[in-house]
Amino acid sequence: MRTRIFNIVVAVFLGIAAVYVVLYLRDVELVFHDYTPDIVTIARELNVRNLVSTIYLGPRVYDTFLEVTVVILSVFGMKHVRGQR
Amino acid sequence: MDIRDSTILHVTLSKLFPFVVMFSFYVFSYGANYPGGGFQAGVMFGTIIVVIEMVFEQRVYGDHLYSIIEFFGVLILAVGLVAGFLMTGYGFGDLYRLVSRVHVFSNVLFWILNLAIYLEVAGSIILIFRNFLEWGDEDTDL
Numbered sequence: 001m002r003t004r005i006f007n008i009v010v011a012v013f014l015g016i017a018a019v020y021v022v023l024y025l026r027d028v029e030l031v032f033h034d035y036t037p038d039i040v041t042i043a044r045e046l047n048v049r050n051l052v053s054t055i056y057l058g059p060r061v062y063d064t065f066l067e068v069t070v071v072i073l074s075v076f077g078m079k080h081v082r083g084q085r
Numbered sequence: 086m087d088i089r090d091s092t093i094l095h096v097t098l099s100k101l102f103p104f105v106v107m108f109s110f111y112v113f114s115y116g117a118n119y120p121g122g123g124f125q126a127g128v129m130f131g132t133i134i135v136v137i138e139m140v141f142e143q144r145v146y147g148d149h150l151y152s153i154i155e156f157f158g159v160l161i162l163a164v165g166l167v168a169g170f171l172m173t174g175y176g177f178g179d180l181y182r183l184v185s186r187v188h189v190f191s192n193v194l195f196w197i198l199n200l201a202i203y204l205e206v207a208g209s210i211i212l213i214f215r216n217f218l219e220w221g222d223e224d225t226d227l
Binding site: 046047048049050052053056058064065068069072074078082 | 117120201205206
């Protein structure tokens with residue numbers, strides 16, 4: 001029962017993602033930026049010295065959040081696959 | 086002789102354990118100013134727990150504890166994200182302005198984010214490897 005619910009949730013999620021990609025992202029205009037943000041200035045404003053941390057917890061913090069979500073999903077995935085065997 | 090029976094391995098791991106845990110705290114705490122961060126520190130903590138479990142063949146606390154640790158990590162990230170949205174309309178918002186002169190808290194939000202990632206990654210690494218190990222044992226039993 002639990003496995004079935006999990007499968008349905010995953011199917012719904014993937015369905016929504018597919019619809020979003022097909023319907024809403026087809027007319028997205030690609031913009032090539034000819035500049036890079038001044039990371040050193042951002043680091044000074046945030047009072048941080050590690051430039052790598054400045055990037056992944058600063059302008060790219062959403063990426064970091066999603067990467068963390070991927071790790072959690074891998075735990076759920078492993079438990080799910082083991083439960084099916 | 087199995088490598089897991091090695092006295093050298095047992096003694097070294099038991100003596101190293103507190104230092105590795107302390108170093109992982111250091112790596113995530115000072116992640117904003119020195120090389121390191123929550124992810125590396127979490128992997129460090131997770132690895133020492135996994136190695137100890139493999140060598141001593143016993144669990145260091147149950148899955149439930151690590152699930153809670155993992156959950157708290159995600160909760161901290163989600164609360165920061167939502168709080169930022171409510172305050173300023175974008176993720177983590179003005180929390181970035183919480184700075185101090187104390188070196189470890191030079192930017193308070195960075196410390197909190199590193200802590201959240203540390204907890205999340207440490208819990209996940211342990212749970213993933215436990216699943217792999219138990220999976221392997223199940224296959225051997227078949």
